[in-house]
Amino acid sequence: MTSLETTAPGPVLALSHIHKQFPGVKALAGAGLNLYAGEVHTLMGQNGAGKSTLIKVLTGVYTPDSGAIVFDGRPIAPRSTHEAQAIGISTVYQEVNLCPNLSVAENLFIGRYPRRFGMVDWRAMRREARVLLAQLQVDIDVSQPLHDFPLAIQQMVAIARALRIEARVLILDEPTSSLDEAEVQLLFGVLRRLRDQGMAILFVTHFLDQTYAISDRITVMRNGEREGEYLCRDLSRLALVNKMVGAVATATEEAIPTAVLPATPVLLRARGLARKGALLPLDLEIHQGEMLGLCGLLGSGRTETARLLFGADRLDAGTIDINGRGQAFAAPRDAIAQGIGFCSEDRKHEGAILELSVRENLILALQAKRGMLRAIPRARQQAMAQDYVNWLGIKTASIETPIGALSGGNQQKVLLARWLATEPALMILDEPTRGIDVRAKQEIMGFVATLCRKGMAVLFISSELPEVLRWSDRMLVLRDRKGCGTYLRGELDETTVLHAIAGEAA
């Protein structure tokens, strides 16, 4: 194991030689982690590297098969999240797991309402809630229901709740995946303050930029093991990616050749596409075999555009032509019938049907397109599923495994296959690489690019600008629910696009 010169005293929390076996999978094989007081420590690794399992061991969700957890010099073995909290380890999960219909104050004190004369002391609760949030420099009406607030604030409430329980270790499992840039900065401000107060913070993320913006120390995991522990300033980005992937990756930034205006016929033409509260009139054209990138901040109308094109939401105004013929999509199935596929950004709620098998998930859209009565024979379903599993390199025990048992990246590949099976003329990909690891990301975009060259048109939505810049032939920039310019690839670099997105002169 790596030994490090550090000025800090011993770790406040140390995990070593952790093993955890699941049926058919060795999730952790000698994993370890050292958390120091007053440091932000980032845990990195590809999907399936064992990050989630390690955190679940740490927070008492799983019991390890073997290994030691030492907290403050004493060995501990938390058997539930409750026990872990009592010890001083608090966790904020990726999905905010609070009760959206309760007030902010109630969420902060749930299970531990302050009491007075045997009754809940609402006034004390609100007062203490305000104090708690003030520590995070959040000033909101704590008597309002939580769902009235943006996700970032909800995340803050979750952190405040974690802090209320006098934690010494705070674990944040991908807290930023649904936050926009300004919200991320707000969150980081809070984390820095907590760090300066001596908290040991474990941060899990897929975003390299964020890792370097906040971390003091990085632990890289690979195949259920600790690959190594590094001080952030000693580890270059390229080196980090290489350690995660376990191979020598070439430079991630390659020269981007300038694209030419597509010569192929227009596949889809939208005019004046609009929906109240979602999108102001927008025109767009997608050519056959073209990848059109949609960029803009969260809330700029990216997903809204995709949903309107797919018939998932009703148009208030505007027209959609496909190959020159006018369309009126009343439901997604109408768009599917016209050869459109749509991978939603919300994999869990709008994509995967978790309890159904990989095979069932994979054939669902094609089956729906064929209609209920023309069932795909079982043998063909199996052959198709197996082909896609092989081709896309989907890691699953079998095609009959429930998709919920797969890692995020592999689920995403199954959903991609679901649409590829319908042989779409236009594929709409909304954040297809969100929350998945570097290698799966490369693979998925590689497959899509291959199909693009064979004539499939793609509408590619991503909040990761370098990805859009790299893969798209043209880019449509959205700002405040309005289109504000289309650019050819290579016309702009990251900085100028950022300026377009932000609405400033370059």
Next chain:
Amino acid sequence: MNASFPSFAHPLARPLAALALLLLVDFAMVPGFFHLTIKDGHLYGSLVDIVNRAAPLMLTAIGMTLVIATRGIDISVGAVVALSGTVAAMLIGGTMVIENGAPSYVSRIPMGYALAAAMGAALLCGAWNGVLVAGLKLQPIVATLILMVAGRGLAQLLTDGQITTVYYQPFFFIGSGYLFGLPFSLFIVAVVFAATALLLHKTALGLFIQAVGINPVAARLAGVRTAALTFFVYVFCSACAGMAGLMVASNIKSADANNAGLLLELDAILAVTLGGTLLAGGRFSLPGSVIGALIIQTLTYTIYALGVPPEVNMVVKAVVVFLVCLSQSAQFRALFLRRTVPA
């Protein structure tokens, strides 16, 4: 129960075990329980009796299974049973006339039309539920509550709250006739079961129902016609209940709007649950629901056969149902395992 029951792998293993256990109790306690005789070319015996009496419940449970698999529920099936039975009985009516010294039966309108009208009424009920749930997006329990009250009310209105007796021999065949030595009602159940199973497996209906039950949003985005599918399962469920209503009316030779199918919706939901289908929707088991219906009927039979006083009858039933439900709970089984198997 033996200690190995938590390790059952097959989803039908647990309901089957519960049924076997009940039958075992009957074998030990009720003399001649498994005794079957052939009289006049008909098979007689307790087992035949149980299966025959369970027929309406089995039919209703088959329909209910699909509704529950889509995350829905239909509490109007009892009312539909009453309504379809009433429509059929009133339209058939019937008198015995002596022609040339031989008795013969005359119905008010041809029986085929009467049965069609009864089924038509049931389908209308289903369409009503379907529109409320799939079209207006009412919560299923609220939507079907309307018909639960209104359907029985309508049936009572039609009969003036009186029991309408049927005098028409051919109608009795549905609920009490025999074919190839077995009760005719069993053939109806078998045909409906086979047709449903075929529909589920030979078309994509089964896949779509599960997809909608587990994740309706994702199913719609994948192109599944969720609203049409939801509408269909409510119509189907009512159709099953309508057939059950014909069976009940035929069996009691009358239309009893007050009591026919009373609380049948609860037994049907229980049968589906006992069969291993979760009320949360998704994965379902059609044979499981049929077994669930048999469990309920066997239980009723056992209670009567053991001579349990009528006043504690319901309590005994409740206790047994509670135990069966406990055995379905993974958490309870885990507890049970930890207690009985030393680590």
